[in-house]
Structures are given as structure tokens and as C-alpha cells.
Amino acid sequence: MRTTLFTVVLVGMVLANVVRADLEVGSYAPDVEAKEWLDAEATLPEEEIPSLKELRGMVVVLFFWVSFHSGGESIMPFINIVATNPRLGRTQGITVIGLTEATRKAVEPAIKKEKLFFPIGVESETAKDYEIESFPRLVIVDPDGKVAWSGGPDKFGEVVTTIFEVIEKTPPRMTHPEDAELCREDLATARAAIRKGEWREAFTATRSAYERAVTGDPLKTICLDTLDLIEALGRDKTGPVDQLLDDKKYQEAVDILRQVRRTFRGLDVSKKAKERLNALEERYEEIAEMLKDRQDEHKAAELYLEARQWVEKRRFGPACVQLELILKDYDETDAAEFAERMLERMKENPAVMVYVRDHKAARDCQSWLSQGRAYKAAGRSDKARELFQRVIDEYPDTGWAQQAERELINLR
Numbered sequence: 001m002r003t004t005l006f007t008v009v010l011v012g013m014v015l016a017n018v019v020r021a022d023l024e025v026g027s028y029a030p031d032v033e034a035k036e037w038l039d040a041e042a043t044l045p046e047e048e049i050p051s052l053k054e055l056r057g058m059v060v061v062l063f064f065w066v067s068f069h070s071g072g073e074s075i076m077p078f079i080n081i082v083a084t085n086p087r088l089g090r091t092q093g094i095t096v097i098g099l100t101e102a103t104r105k106a107v108e109p110a111i112k113k114e115k116l117f118f119p120i121g122v123e124s125e126t127a128k129d130y131e132i133e134s135f136p137r138l139v140i141v142d143p144d145g146k147v148a149w150s151g152g153p154d155k156f157g158e159v160v161t162t163i164f165e166v167i168e169k170t171p172p173r174m175t176h177p178e179d180a181e182l183c184r185e186d187l188a189t190a191r192a193a194i195r196k197g198e199w200r201e202a203f204t205a206t207r208s209a210y211e212r213a214v215t216g217d218p219l220k221t222i223c224l225d226t227l228d229l230i231e232a233l234g235r236d237k238t239g240p241v242d243q244l245l246d247d248k249k250y251q252e253a254v255d256i257l258r259q260v261r262r263t264f265r266g267l268d269v270s271k272k273a274k275e276r277l278n279a280l281e282e283r284y285e286e287i288a289e290m291l292k293d294r295q296d297e298h299k300a301a302e303l304y305l306e307a308r309q310w311v312e313k314r315r316f317g318p319a320c321v322q323l324e325l326i327l328k329d330y331d332e333t334d335a336a337e338f339a340e341r342m343l344e345r346m347k348e349n350p351a352v353m354v355y356v357r358d359h360k361a362a363r364d365c366q367s368w369l370s371q372g373r374a375y376k377a378a379g380r381s382d383k384a385r386e387l388f389q390r391v392i393d394e395y396p397d398t399g400w401a402q403q404a405e406r407e408l409i410n411l412r
Helices: 002-012 076-084 104-114 153-169 177-196 199-212 218-237 241-246 250-263 268-283 285-290 292-312 316-329 334-347 350-377 381-394 399-411
Strands: 036-039 059-065 094-100 120-122 137-141 147-151
Touching: 036 104, 059 076, 059 153, 076 094, 076 104, 076 153, 076 350, 104 120, 137 153, 147 153, 177 199, 177 218, 199 218, 199 250, 199 334, 218 250, 218 268, 241 250, 250 268, 250 285, 268 285, 292 316, 292 334, 316 334, 316 350, 334 350, 350 381, 350 399, 381 399
Parallel strands: 059 094, 094 120
Antiparallel strands: 036 120, 059 137, 137 147
């Protein structure tokens, strides 16, 4: 897909012949300004309007385009990849800002068509501050607020290479303000869960915060400290196991270890509990009988491997459904830990979730429409109407909903 996209970018766009250096590399980047800021067709609230000063500590990719040159819209899919790719997006300390002299009315169709996931400043004159005369144009600003690179989007290889070079030379040290706020909310949830003894919720919330926070940000250290605390609490839970084994209370010992393994999955204490269970299974015949469900491990591993293969083929919809199945039916297996992580990464990528929603809509709607038609043929209009309406209610603004509406009309 990437090769195809880049080919479209190279072949489909008309690039200006004039090549300018724009602002000199190493000079401080002027702040960005616009008459209005948009994000996914909505107006950004004032507190979310981007500012290079507030984003100091991140790598910022500025995307300039103009309404009178079609090249800008041609490369929007590529810019979207930079904004949403797990190796290039906000979780790595990188953010994208779009700037154009075009009006909101002129820009909204492109936003809707390309499903853009970065803020866009309209009726902006910031390009003049950057001395840009040829469009479209990209400018990379390093975490110190200095221009690291500028050039045309035909040099997409340089764009990606420069981003990684900037990260290596000047590592990002700040989490995006919106993500930082979510981190703090997750940490507050984790602290509340710890007080209540809800260890799994505490771990899940803390890990969510950890994965959002950028390495080098003090938030990351707070997340690590919280994870260490949860780890220590997990170790305390295994304290009674030795005495229970001495008292031949095998079931209670196994129950504790399995609970720790499941509740603290993803931490070292969970792995230790698993190792302990394996050792006890070999040593005690009674415990071996209790652990016959190991077959679940193999089944869950097979399902996870299949899900990974679907992800590699960019079949995100089936992969998501498979991962959710693992978490539902094989929650106590090792594969569930990896499935949970992969699923969380997918959910953090808006572009991926578009495919997932489309897949789920197709799966559900095909089933409901088929059942509805069967009820209709059998003369059970009430049941048919219920299923057709369910398609409309749960998946509006889709082709499936339109089919369901036609079926409802034919029922009357």
C-alpha cells in the first residue's frame, strides 16, 4: 500500500520547478497562526489550537499547501500516514500541523475525503513567515524549535529519514499536550484502582499512560514508578503460597498463582507465577490434574498467530475481531497478553480503526439483513422490521443502512 501511495504522490502531483531553501536550517521556527483551526471537519476549541511554543520538545512536521495548486491534496494521504503511523506519530513525540491560505469551505471536502487526523489552520499567512514560495511544502521543526529540514513532498524519503535523524540527534522529550492530559487521567484512574485493590484496572490504566507518554518526559518516569508499585503489590499476593503447599492446600496455592498470573499479566510477577505453576505441575500430581486446561494455551497461540498474519496483510478488521475473541475466551493464556497489547495499539491508530469499523459493519449487517429477509419471506414482518431497524440504528450513514431502509419501505 505504501509503495502504491508513494507512486501516486510522485506521478499524480504537479510540482513547482523552483526549489528554495526557505528558512535556513538551524534558525528558530516562527509560530503558526491561522484565522480558524479545524480537526476532522470540526472547529478546534481554543485550548487545543496548536502552538510551536507549547509543542517545544516534540518533532513538528508542518504541511503547507494552497488552494490554487492541486499538489497539496494529492499528498494528503502521505501526510496522514506521518500523522498516524505508530513509528512516526504522536506516541513517538512527532506531530503534524497543516496550514493553508484556503478557506474553510474550500478545505472541508478534502478533510472529509481523506479522513485527515491532524489540525489544519485555514486562511493562514504563516507560509510568508517561513519564506515559502513553492507549494506544497513540508518543514520539519526539531524539539528545540529549530528548522531541521524543508522541501517539496516529492522528497518523501528525505522527510522520513530526516524525522528519524532528528529523533536520534535531539530525542523528543515532551508528550503531546492532549496525550499528556490523557496520561494524567489514566494515572489518576490507576491510583484510585490501587486504593480499591483493583489491580488489573490499575495495571491497564498505568500501561495505557506509559504507552502514551514519550520517553524523556517526566510523565514516563511516573508511569514506571507506578508500574513498579503494582509489581511489588503482585509479589505480596504470592506470599502465602509456600505455606499453603506445606499444608497441602494445593487448590488454594494454585488459585493464588493463577489469579496473580491473570491479574498482573504484562508484569514480571505474572511471568514468575506462570513459571511457578509449571514447576508445581511437574512436582505434584494433584496440581497437574488441576492444570489440564493448558490446551487453551495452544489454541490461543494459534489464534494470535493468525491475527498477526492478518495485520501484516493489513486486514485489520478480521485481526481485531480475532484479538477480541482471544481476550474473551482465553483471558488466562499468555496469548491474551500479546493480544491485548496489539489491540490497544490498533485502537490508538484512527486510520486502522476505520478498517475495523467497516469490517464489523459488514459482518453484522450482512447477518442482520439476511435474517431479516428470511423473516420477511416467512411472513414475520415484525421480526424483519426489528432487524432492519437495528442495521440503521447501529450503522447509520453506511450503504448497509440504505439497504435496510429500502427493505423497510418494501415491508409497508
